[in-house]
Every structure is written in C-alpha cells, then in structure tokens.
Amino acid sequence: MNNIDITKDEILAVFPKVAETVADAIGCEVEKVKLESSLIDDLGAESIDFVDILFRLQRLFKVKIPRGKIVEEARGNLTEAEFEKGGIVSDTGGVRLRAFLSEVPPERFKSPLKVADIPRLFTVETFCKLVIRQQRAAAAAPVIPPA
Amino acid sequence: MRGHFRAFSFVDRIASVEGALSVRGHYAIPTEVEVFPASLVSEAVGQLAAWAAMAAVDFSHRPVAGIAGKIELLSPVRPGQVLDLVVELESVDKEAVGYSGSAHAGGVPVIRLSDCVGPMLPVEDFDDPQLVRDRFHLLRADGLPPGGFGGLPLIGVDHYGGEWGDSTQAVLQVPMGAPFFDDHFPRRHVFPGTLLMHGNLQIAAILAAEVSSVAAEGAWVPRVVSDVKLRTFISPGEALDLKATRTRLSETELEVTVESRIGPRLIGSAKILFVREVSS
Numbered sequence A: 001m002n003n004i005d006i007t008k009d010e011i012l013a014v015f016p017k018v019a020e021t022v023a024d025a026i027g028c029e030v031e032k033v034k035l036e037s038s039l040i041d042d043l044g045a046e047s048i049d050f051v052d053i054l055f056r057l058q059r060l061f062k063v064k065i066p067r068g069k070i071v072e073e074a075r076g077n078l079t080e081a082e083f084e085k086g087g088i089v090s091d092t093g094g095v096r097l098r099a100f101l102s103e104v105p106p107e108r109f110k111s112p113l114k115v116a117d118i119p120r121l122f123t124v125e126t127f128c129k130l131v132i133r134q135q136r137a138a139a140a141a142p143v144i145p146p147a
Numbered sequence B: 001m002r003g004h005f006r007a008f009s010f011v012d013r014i015a016s017v018e019g020a021l022s023v024r025g026h027y028a029i030p031t032e033v034e035v036f037p038a039s040l041v042s043e044a045v046g047q048l049a050a051w052a053a054m055a056a057v058d059f060s061h062r063p064v065a066g067i068a069g070k071i072e073l074l075s076p077v078r079p080g081q082v083l084d085l086v087v088e089l090e091s092v093d094k095e096a097v098g099y100s101g102s103a104h105a106g107g108v109p110v111i112r113l114s115d116c117v118g119p120m121l122p123v124e125d126f127d128d129p130q131l132v133r134d135r136f137h138l139l140r141a142d143g144l145p146p147g148g149f150g151g152l153p154l155i156g157v158d159h160y161g162g163e164w165g166d167s168t169q170a171v172l173q174v175p176m177g178a179p180f181f182d183d184h185f186p187r188r189h190v191f192p193g194t195l196l197m198h199g200n201l202q203i204a205a206i207l208a209a210e211v212s213s214v215a216a217e218g219a220w221v222p223r224v225v226s227d228v229k230l231r232t233f234i235s236p237g238e239a240l241d242l243k244a245t246r247t248r249l250s251e252t253e254l255e256v257t258v259e260s261r262i263g264p265r266l267i268g269s270a271k272i273l274f275v276r277e278v279s280s
Helices: A008-026 A047-061 A069-075 A091-100 A115-121 A124-140 B038-056 B129-140 B179-183 B193-210
Strands: B013-018 B022-028 B061-063 B067-073 B082-092 B096-105 B108-122 B156-163 B167-173 B219-230 B239-249 B253-262 B265-277
Touching (some): A047 B096, A047 B108, A047 B219, A069 A115, A069 A124, B022 B038, B038 B061, B038 B067, B038 B096, B038 B108, B038 B129, B038 B193, B156 B239, B193 B219, B193 B265
Antiparallel strands (some): B013 B022, B061 B108, B067 B108, B082 B096, B219 B265, B239 B253, B253 B265
16 A cells, blocks of 8 residues: 555545544644644654554544554565664665655655654654555455355 | 452453453452542453453553543442443554443443553563463453452642642652552552542542532532543652643533643643532
8 A cells, every 4th residue: 555646635634633633642732733743753742642643543534553554554565674674774665665754854764764763754644644545445345245 | 479469450250251352340349448439440440451452462462551531430339349340342452452341330330431542561571471361261260259459558649739729739659669569560560540540530629629610509529531641650659740720610510630740741641520419
C-alpha cells in the first residue's frame, strides 16, 4: 500500500476528525493541530499518546490500525535486513522512507537515522494518510458471507 | 514473597473465557476491610482484563495501566459483597490491549469502564512468567478463597493550598515500602494507577466541597472519571504534586481536572465529573 494516489482532497476530508482526535489525545487546543505539525516535536506527544491516538482513530473511523503499520508500509517489499541494520535505517531504507513520508520536509530526515526515531518524523498528515489507506484496505477486503 | 498474588489481587476466579475476547470473573471483597473504594473496583476490572490479555499472548507480555476513556461510578460496594466482573477485549496483541468492562454486586451495576487501553510489556520484567501462567490456570479452575487484601493502604495526601473554589493542590507521598508492592509487581515495584486515581478523587472532592452553586441543596457526588492517562511508572518514594482545577460548573454538574506531576513532568491526568445529588 502506498501514498502515491492519495489526493489532497482526501486528506482534507479526514483532517478535521484526525486533528480533533490528536488534540483530545494529547490534551491541546485543536487550533494548534496543523497538517504539518510533528506530533512529537511540535505537539509534545509521548509514546502513550501514540497508542491513544491509534485506538481513537480505530474507533472513530472503524478501521483496524495495527501498531507499527506506518513503518511496515514504508518498508514495503524490503526485508528488515535491507531496511535497517543494528537499529539504524539503511541508505536503501532511507530512500524508501523519504518517498513514503512525502509530507515530511526532507531536512527533517537526519542521517544516520535510528529506527527508534522514525516516529519523530510523523506529522498529522502522516496519520491522515494512514487512515485513508486503512479505509481503502477495508473497502477492498473480500466480504465473507456468514456460514 | 508474602504479598505476591494476595496483597493487591482482585480476581478470585475466572469463570469463563469466550473466544478469548470476552471474560467473566469474580472477586469477594474481604469482610474485614473498612472500605472498598471505587478505584479498587476499577482495579478489579482492569486485572481481569490483564489476565485475559496475558492469556491471549501466551503470557509473554502483560498490560500496564495507560488510558481509561471513561469510568462510570454507578454505586458503592460494601465489604463482604461479591463483585461479578465482565471484560470485553476490543483487541489485543504484544503492543497493547483495548478493553471495556463492568462490575456488578448483587445484580446492581457498580462500575463501567469504556475505551481503556493498556500498553503491553514483557511479563518477565514484572514477574516470573511460569508463576503467572500457573496462577491463571488456578483462577480458571477452582479459583481462590476470599481474603488476601488487607485493606486500603494509608497513602498520605497532604492538602496545602490553592485558590478557594477554583483550584487546590496536594502532595501524594508514595510509600517506600508497602505490602501491595510485593504484588504490583514482584520484579518491579510500581505504584498502582488506581491508587493515584483514589488520590485524584480525594483532592477533587476537597475542591468540590469548596465549590458552591446557585442551588445549594445537596452534595457533589463523583459520577464519571474520564480522559485518564498515566504517562510513566510511579516508583516507591516518589512525591507527586496533585493539582485539581475546576473546569466547568453548572447548577447540577461540576467538572474537575486533576494533573499529577513529579517535578515539572506531567505524569498523569484525569477529569472527574461531579453531579449534585440531594439525599432522600
């Protein structure tokens, strides 16, 4: 699943609810939550807030969002060994990450980049795209009729 | 370790597990304790959820207190009553468990928890995984006789000031040692989040007593604790600065926000909704 064909209109359609969810989870005014806001560096989110946000988005949009989904999708068909070594994102992994997180300004991608620091890159738009991808996945899933 | 599985354990039996996501259990409140506050009823529901979550991941991980969307305080309980506990797991994996649950006593609803989330961490960081597994099977089989919990520990909450009717502040001193640490947890002593919730209710009640309203009849009764979040573990000996602030007031409802800090760091927060009730 990639972000290439996600349109700005789609992002803006989910943004108000995502922004309100982020604001409620972090405990800040919704006016502070912009599409380009970094959850950690701009809004002060901690790891418990990420867990909170994912569960709230699941309930609100009625989609499943497994933890680690963003990094898993950024990695795509790269193996873990190709994506990172010793907790540091590889050059190949970095290219893939920058392409996937196209909403993040290039200067925010530090080198070397620790895998543990990837969440520092996430913005509100990152989560808008996550919701859209999960909505599309749910819509495309085959419906299994009851036995 | 005397307190292990006794001093702060509030599930006597796991009666049924349906499809790994719906669990029922019981806890008999010891007759000898003076009180059994709502925070410990909440703990009982949370512990049943923890057992279900641990079983779902084959006891590799266990949840820790994190988030409670809403805790409805429906009615008090008395020593000697049996709590009928029900938990529904929304989802569970090695990262986190989402759940809701409730407790009844004698058919009367006591507490309802919604939108709770517990981050999952390796069991071995907190307890012996085999002992935990064995305990689960015991609870699923014959269960345990009542007793073990010796009563609410004395936790100092020193109220020291604020702005009358608007805010109030207190220090909650976490003891260096207490029986409940043997149980919560043997390999890592952590101050239970529900005991912080109890402290929050205490300081919020102090502020509520200061708040007057146009209709002066009746008393403020806490009915909902919401937006509960615990951001880090609280260790023995920590001094927590609690601040309760009035955030909304009407003739019939009072909302208080409580923040808990260690130094400048925010470590917990919750909102408490009081309603004005006239005793008959």
